[in-house]
Every structure is written in C-alpha cells, then in structure tokens.
Amino acid sequence: MRVLKSLADAFNMSAESLLGQAGLLDEPLSEGLDTEAAIRADPRLTQNQKEALLGVYRDFTSSSEN
Numbered sequence: 005m006r007v008l009k010s011l012a013d014a015f016n017m018s019a020e021s022l023l024g025q026a027g028l029l030d031e032p033l034s035e036g037l038d039t040e041a042a043i044r045a046d047p048r049l050t051q052n053q054k055e056a057l058l059g060v061y062r063d064f065t066s067s068s069e070n
Contacts, residue, residue, distance in 0.1 A: 018042045 012019040021038060023029050043049070043057050 018045070 008019050008022065012022040015022060017025075018038065018041070020029070021042075039061060040058060043054055043061065046054070049057065
C-alpha cells in the first residue's frame with residue numbers, strides 16, 4: 005500500500021485515480037466526486053484553502069454545464 009501511495013503522490017493523483025488509469029478498478033470513478041474528494045483529503049491544504057478551492061472548482065464546473 006505504501007508503494008501505491010508513493011507512486012500516486014509522485015504522479016500528483018489519488019491512489020484511486022492511479023488504479024483507475026491502470027485499468028485495475030471494476031467501475032469508473034465519477035470525475036467530479038473524485039476531484040472534490042481529493043481536495044478534501046489533501047493534507048497539504050488548510051480547511052480554508054480546501055473550501056476556497058472547492059468553491060472555485062464548483063464554479064468552473066457549473067459554468068461549463070451552461
């Protein structure tokens with residue numbers, strides 16, 4: 005597990021995304037939920053930074069739907 009986490013960190017992605025890219029997950033991930041989960045789980049960000057980034061992300065993704 006540690007190796008998988010290290011590889012994912014090196015590629016700047018979640019371990020789940022890495023497994024998905026390698027074709028090792030049975031079902032595809034929802035991109036929006038995966039992105040939001042990754043932001044929430046990132047230990048490098050403060051809670052305020054996470055909230056700001058989530059707000060910007062949601063604004064960008066809702067704008068693209070219109």
